Amino acid sequence: MKESKVYNQDCLKTMSAIGKEKADLILTDPPYNLGLFMKNRDTNINAMRSNHFAGSGWDDLDFSEWKDYMLKFFLSANKVLKKKGNLIIFMSLIKVETVIELANKANLYYKTTGIWHKTNPMPRNMNLHFVNSTEAWLHFTSKSKTGIFNNNNKILHDFFETSNIKNSEKKEGTHPTQKPLEILSFFIKTLSNKNGLVIDPFMGSGSTGVAALNNYRKFIGGEIKKKYFNISKKRLKKISAQLNLF
Template sequence: MADSILYNEDCIRSMKRLANGSIDLILTDPPYNLGNFMKGRDTNLKKMRDNFFVAAGWDNLSFEDWEKSMDSFFEESVRVLKNGGAMIVFMAIIKVESLIKIAERHGLYYKTTGIWHKLNPMPRNMNLHFVNSTEAWVYFTYKKKTGTFNNDGKVLHDFIETGVAANGERKFGKHPTQKPVQLMEFFVKVLTNEGETVLDPFMGSGSAGVAAKLNNRNFIGVEINEDYFQIATRRIQEVKE
């Protein structure tokens, strides 16, 4: 039976509690540091949902402060990852190069950058410019250039298409950057085996935890916001073994 351990606090504090080499996969969606950038864009901000991340205020760090926070995150990540463990980090495309440079300073091996294509994005800016329907994800391994990769002999592209999180995945509450369980399951199945441990230090509403529990993986999740933590807890507890 898979175990789930959830922490409602800053992720660095929680990660420091974890044993060296105890994590098989870090699957996470940290802040993209786009809040201040978006405020200066020609977008329909007033028409966006109430919990849009710009209004939420948690993505408004300066670049220098964001870089320091990610540096601390990667420092703890490499300590807790097993040799050959993997990391999938979602990130805005314009920040991918910066993210890779920080990660490589800590000895992570950069594998590839992939794209998540949202089949049904909100068309909120359709009369201003091309609708944003993609986000990047970056794949790293630690200490080894190849880790677990369960492709079952099939060609797996670095381009993944799903819908956004369905209403049924938001019944306990909404998160402004919620990822669908289907997307998180893809990485859980390919990069880990049953009984192994997945860590999400920026858990949000808990999609990675739901994906891990559905596929008999242990899960450790950390979320600093109490409201989102409660949403994640209820979602993960709802999953039947």
Template sequence: MILQNGDCLSEMKKIKSESIDLILTDPPYNLGLFMSKRQTNLKKMRDNFFGSAGWDDLDTEEWTEMMEHFFEESKRVLKIGGTLLIFMSVIKVETIIKIAAKYGFYYKTTGIWHKTNPMPRNMNLHFVNSNECWIYFIKDKKTGVFNNVGLELDYIESSVTPKAEKRHGAHPTQKPVFIMKHFIELLTNEGGTVLDPFMGSGTTAVASVLTHRKFIGIELSEEYYEVSKKRVEEVYEKTLFGS
């Protein structure tokens, strides 16, 4: 288990080439500036609304350049046949697929995380947003590890992140452990190595511990890095002592 506090692009350069089985990550969606200019009640409802958090406010050119470098380094560190699964806004899917193709990633599919209890917002103005996309790629091959045990659909359902998983601190786009655990078990074998370069509050790290995978996580924010460490320490303690 390796947790790093720093810029993901710099820290990824330190990772050994072709050493990672799965990159599972949830990067900035480049929606901060876009959402901050739209009529919304999210800011009133959530003190840590991502549109005003400061980490998702790059302009489009800067964000695209960052993602170019991310895929370039992802190509280097992933094993041949390794998997990259990235959460992303639906309005950015085409952009991400084009960037990924430049670096030898084979596009498999786009799926949906459906939130069974989404946060209401502007209910009298438009639809409640209950979905987020994920995009699934394989490096330099057309198939990779896929531990299917039944009919695996291109969507997954769960509630939003429960309060119990936010007791050490809440990230505005935090995913439930259930979601990350599902993809880790499906797309890697036990003992494999998972990388999350945009670690946030450490959900992928926790899921990796619970599924007996090795993990490397990188987080730019010192605040969320500290949250990640506390969460990982807690899950190790529970695993060892059964509390």
């Protein structure tokens, strides 16, 4: 929509460009701090595939640097969110406790930890261990214990299941950790209203922005890597033209 914007810059710069109490929903998927963890376990990333996140270079902070950075992110998130604004952050299950501790330090109100289950994950090393098919998502609210919650009187479980990302979406985003539009749309419709402002300062290939515009919300996003910033811009321009937003 007209007021939507994307920046090719560090997350914290994007957050400070937005200003105080502007956002209805922050929906984001930051680095999970798994890059070094996987390298230290001698995971043969090249043998997995060339486009794997652990070899991408954007998830290589050590744990304490990552924690310091994420605390700054949460502090800025609490400034940028309106009173009763919502925050959803995707995360690996092994980092859930750390994320809750950091967000609490930033005075965000913890609501829920949920699971995203992928019904058809890559069956990597399926004869050696349990195949990874889950990620966590955490829900917080800002300056209030409740926020917008458009459940239309239905019981919403803390569990969301999708198949892996559709080929048509993957072709447009080509990001190693690209999220399906289905789950992003679900959070956007439930936790914000039409014309509300959705933010994703770690937008990768811009999936949150595509889902926000599809659902008639405004979007501000940021991405540090030029390659993914350009992909996001292209996807968002295409969807804006399709929806006749400009």
